[in-house]
Amino acid sequence: GDAKAGRQKALQCQTCHGLDGVAKIPEAPNLAGQQEGYLRKALRDYKTGARKNEMMSVVAPALSDADIDDLAAYFSGIPVEVKAP
């Protein structure tokens, strides 16, 4: 996917997920640095209904496959450093 286009699309996601991929509401997951394939699958499943969520089941169907790939590329590409637990 195209991360630059994804960032543009992510403007619609930032209220809950943050443009930096750090969740702004407790229910939303952090997306920064998440696995690209996992993000793609999550969006696809919300789009097909294989996975349901009050918000995402409304948002995802409006996304094209290209949007999904671009958003996954964008959020997975946000650099994250995990400190040893």
Next chain:
Amino acid sequence: GDAKAGRQKALQCQTCHGLDGVAKIPEAPNLAGQQEGYLRKALRDYKTGARKNEMMSVVAPALSDADIDDLAAYFSGIPVEVKAP
């Protein structure tokens, strides 16, 4: 939940999710620093079947509610630093 008990329980999760919460296989999500409530809900949904996954639908039903709370406490407590995108 009790993060120390969660770390013990997480020994069973590390093959895919890593003890550090950094996924070891492409399909598995990173868990380090994820929102605690989101992790709890994901595990609960896999346990009740509200959410399905080839692996998690087998793993989650074996978890007690306490295990779920402890695992969520453990993985969400792993410090993560997000770099500005």
